[in-house]
Amino acid sequence: MADKRITIRATRFDPEKDKSPRLQSYDIPFSDDSMVVLDALNYIKSHVDGSLSYRWSCRMGICGSCGMTVNGTPKLTCSAFLRDYWPRSVTVTPLNNFPIVRDLVVDMEDFMHKLKSIKPWIIRKQEIPLGAGEHRQTMDQIGEFRQFSQCINCMLCYAACPVYGLDNEFLGPAAIALARRYNLDSRDQGTKERLPMIAHPDGIWECSFVGECSVVCPKGVDPAKAIQQTKLDTTMRFVLPYGNRE
Amino acid sequence: MDFESYDVLVVGGGLAGIRAAIAVVEANPRLKVAMVSKVYPMRSHTVSAEGGAAAVLRPEDSYETHAFDTIKGSDYLADQDVVEAFVREAPIEVIQMEHWGCPWSREPDGKISARPFGGMTTWRTCFAADKTGFHMLHTVFQTSLKFDQIHRHDEAFATKLLVEDGRCVGVVAIDMRSGKFDAITAKAVILATGGLGRVYAFTTNGNICTGDGMALAYRAGVGLKDMEMVQFHPTGLPFTGILITEAVRGEGGYLTNKDGERFLKRYVPNKMELGPRDIISRAMTTEFEEGRGFEGAHGKYMHLDVRHLGEAVIDSKLPFMRELGREFVGIDIVHDPIPVRPVQHYMMGGVDADISGVTPLAGLYAAGECANVGLNGGNRLGSNSLSECLVFGAAAGRQAADYVSSARAPGSNPVGAMLKDETARIEAAYLDKKGGDERIGAIREEMQLAMDVGAGVFRTREGLEKLTKQLGTLRDRFEKIKIEDSSRTFNTELMAAMELDFMLEVADVITYSALAREESRGAHSRRDYPERDDAKYLKHTVAFRTDDISPRLEYRDVRITNFKPQARTY
Amino acid sequence: MSAEAETATRTYRPPMGAGWWTRKGHYFWYMVREFTALPLALWLLWLLYEIQRAGRGPSGYYPPNSTAFVIFSAICLPFALYHSFTFLKLAGVILRVKLLDKPLASGVIVATMFGTWLVASVVVGAVLIGFGR
Structure with missing residues (x-):
């Protein structure tokens, strides 16, 4: 030894x-x-x-x-x-x-730009004043997005993603997972505002579900799941008459 | 020569720094803010905070008890007016974080939940599972992205504060990527650079916690307050020093010695595992000395046992601890006790600042761990520091925003000369230096080990005097260091050298401040002076830099308002 | 983002070779999965052609007279099975189904998918065999 x-x-x-x-x-x-x-x-x-x-x-x-x-x-x-x-x-x-x-x-500047582009902050039509206290949110509601909030921006998923390797314009796993984290937060009303970046040809539709991002993720975020779920949601939004609601 | 000029410049991109930057633009959206950080902000050490942020939110709780707990925890070295203001602001800031998206753990009715914590008499520690710092940092950083007035200078290392006519007007910083020296000027500068844990070998702190801001201010003539007050957290993983959160005890975990005994009954019988950190760390060290610790490959340790809590509680309240146990120790905390021992964790001392972050140097503010605003005194209570970053980061930001509305912009002539001088100094000392045979890594390791021994949980005159000599020798050797890396591009060896320079500086201040305080108070425990001495030392130590190796020490009365010092028993 | 970011600093971008998909088993099986779509598409085209032939009466589509198509179908079967398998397996990741306000475990969703697939295959098989008689 x-x-x-x-x-x-x-x-x-x-x-x-x-x-x-x-x-x-x-x-x-x-x-x-x-x-x-x-x-x-x-x-x-x-x-x-x-x-x-x-x-x-x-x-x-x-x-x-x-x-x-x-x-x-x-x-x-x-x-x-x-x-x-x-x-x-x-x-x-x-x-x-x-x-x-x-x-x-x-060089991780590209990721920093993408992070900002998906507006990773709470968007509300009407801010509630601080004096009104907290938004009520149950643990079940947190459970909706908890997994996607665990991203530490380590970028292993980008390194594992051949789609990103072949085309750097792709928004990428972590950024989309983070967008989904905010979209699923009961306090957020910004899904529509994020849609142009997400439903963009360089957004979710660029992903061909290799799935390696989720394999290498050290925090169990499962970005591949976030992307496929977003594909489904976005399609529903488009197809169903009530899909376009906030 | 023209330099990038801002209204306010924040050094540091952790919780306090980002909170300060946002506070500036909230106070006045027309102000332009620069944020200079040696790492991308989400890497800042706030990310490692686990347990929670203290705030009085439950109706059963009161500001007065939070204030009293904090003051008693500080061993009466906290400035009581500061504490009283802090406890009133903390809930507002926690709610603000909630509005920004922090995923606070909740009660069944959807309100922010709280857990018990060491030294707190009631449940007031708000938490986001056991990754509170991670969630708070990412929340506040991501929120900061929506403010276009905040201009980030990521991976830029500040080497010097620019001082013009007795006023701080910016920093000299090296852009890591290009190796270029820049003067970044501003009407006001807020230091929020975090702690200095890396002066110790066994620490919970990340590699970046090297006391930069403290050293920058110290060199600019600002005093460093209460630097002898170094917190040792009772529960770090042996070998790595990875923090096992106090929340483990808050949720009901037991600390046991090798006889399976909850030994804290002999030290803090009324609080047991929820005693304050300084006392529990001393208790563990005493148990080790008396032969009641486990012996492991990486030194003595105790057991932190959560097996009785059950898998459901562990997975909902302490999932990261389970993850850390699996990853780094190879145990499942649901079935195995966690090996722990005391580990350097936090610096109560810091840049002398008032309740609004104002330092004695005009235009310079400080917040967060690098500052000492008088909140933590001799021992910080767990979960007060995340709240401190928010409350005093915001206060410093607002104060700076107010100050710059009437301050004039810095002139460029003296700044140009200062940039030239600083560039020349660094080039001569490191980059263009010929000869030298000392390794940075070797000096750093010797400093860290010497600090562990000489300025640890227990201190003595002999130990501290020996330490001053060791540090003196290391300083001499530092003059003879060898820099192997001649590249300007991402030269981490240059950065390590400058960090070591800063660390040797603050290590000195810790040692001399500890030597001079001939009493035991809070985290500062002198074997040769085991009692607290209020007659002589109910005072802050303030250290000023001199040309000599030893600082000049001044003492300043602690501000007492409603809580008369009494014996501190738990 | 960094106001300091000097584009002047040269970086090296490692090329991504055409053989990237051979580097890892995972990448390889992904390529196989994507590739299975090709034989399936060809089979469908051929099927359309055979249906069109069937329109011309008994001299048209009649399996014993279409040996090539039968052989090709047999070749395509494993591809189809693999494609369906990956599709259904991944569906468990994508679908979010709530039952009594609790999210359904993805394992349950996947099992349901495969169950449905099996039942559907049996039904379709029975119908075809029924017609064949």
Whole structure:
């Protein structure tokens, strides 16, 4: 146990020097069974090569920063245990389908735009004043959207989605799931306002239900379900005479 | 030279920062706000808060008891006028969050529910399952997206406050992506940069909690108040330090030692698991020292047992805890007790600010964990900090909005010179530096371990004096660091170096402030001075930077209104 | 969004190779699922043609005289079954049915779907066999 070691291969890319990314190999001690891929990266950065760049913060699977591709699968590196790979080596590359800024860091501006575009806030025809207290909402009503409110914006779903990989205009799993989270909230009246983005050709209809987004989601959000349900709802809205009601 | 100019600049994109930014535009929709954050806002550490936000919403509850609980919890170091104002604002802010979409857990009648929490005499902790911080942060961030007046500078690291004629007029920040240094100017600056947990090795805090805002203000001449008051949360997972929420005890979980005994009966017999954090952390540490802890691969621990609550309660009230147990410990908390031990969690101290977030430096405001507005004193009660972020974030935002209506815009000449100086300083110290052989990671780890030992749950003169020497040596070694990364693009090594620089600064302040407070109060527990000394120390410590390594300390009376200090027993 | 975002910084966009669907079993079966639509469409076209032939009287559509179509139908059957299987399985994810104000578990929905499919197949089969006699 004391001298157990593991090989980590990580993507290196510095736009100031490199034309394209390459893999660099590090052989590091696998000193504790509780070590995760992120611990390995931190070990490398602290003790072997300070220039390796990646994002991370909470190391408890809730901040959504440390998503990377681990041996081909999008993962939160804070909860990808080395023991599940050892004695094989671990190859860490940036999230697929995003432009690489540096090493393991990807450009997520596209997602930030999409997030804003679906208006992820409560929309009401008439705001109730603060003095009137809270909206009444039962746990069953929360249950309608709870699953879709668990998204930590880690973007593993975008990395897993070939549709997004082939066409970056696609609104994507997390953004649509969030739109659905608000649409299903009993306090919200903004479904109609969100419709142009959602029912857009680059919205739900671009999705061909690969379903991998839901497989990789670390929070059980099931964006694929959100998208298909929205397809059904949107169609009903269009087809049924009463479907267009708020 | 022209710089990007705003009315108000917020440093930090967590709950307090975003709440402040929204408060500014709500107060005056014509104001232009910049939000500078070293991470995308939804990554901010608010996201890790679990248990809830305290607010008096139930008719059986009262402002007075919330105030008293908070003041008693603070070991009478809280400013009582601040607490009294806070408890009145907190319910309004919790309702505001509800209107913005926070999925608060509900009562059967649809009203916001509450749970018991440590040190609170009644149920007043509002919660969204056990991911309250996550839901609040995403709610407030997503809501902020509808305000076009808020201009975000994501992944920009503030290195210095710009001070012109005794007035704060912005920051110098590095855009991580391009490596470009920028002066971002504003008529007022609000610091909301969060805590400093990463000065300790064993902490619940994320990698980004490095005391940046405190160090920025300190270097600009603003005092840091009550920095010896560091909170240790009783229940962190061994090895990772991942927080197991106090809500586990609030919902009825037991803390047991290796003899299966609920040992808190010897320490807080009337409150048991719902005692305040400082006392429970000391109780656990004492039990460990007396040989009643479990021994594990990652040190001593206790059991936090929720098996008697049953699967239904756990899944509805504590689902994230079950998830964390499964993911990170490999246990199912429905069937297995959770291993826990005390872990650094929160900084009661911070940038000296008043009830409206006003600091002694004109144009500079502070809110949230990085500030000390006088709310938490010697020990913060669990679930007061999310409410604090809302109440004092909003207060600082409103105050800043008011201030900028009559303040003039900063001039660009001195700002240009300051930007040039700051760029040159950083380039010389890090980027263009030749030689050097010290690793950032090594110095950081040694600092963290030294802080764990010297400024932990219990402190002594010898331990703290040793710590000041260790920190001095580490500061000398820091001058000889080696930066391997020469790229300007997303240079996280440069950022780590600047964060370490900040952390060494605030670690010093913690240590010297702790050394000088020769009593035990709240989270500050001196073995050599085990009693509280109201005659001498019913006072705030305020530390000012000097050219020497040790700060200059001043003391300021605590403001007492309705609650006379008495013995603190539970 | 970031006012700072310098587009000047060069990024690298890894190309997405045409063989992406071979990288993962999940992607592969997705492609198979999508592909099954093709034989089904062809079968339907052929069926239309056979129906049209049947209109010309006994010399037209008569299975023993349409060996090619029978063989093709046999080939298409597994595709049709797989397509139906994936469709019904996924329907459980999509449909939201409430019974007595409680959302129905997706497993129940899926089971109902498959049950209905089975019953429908039996009925259709019986009718066809009945006609055949």
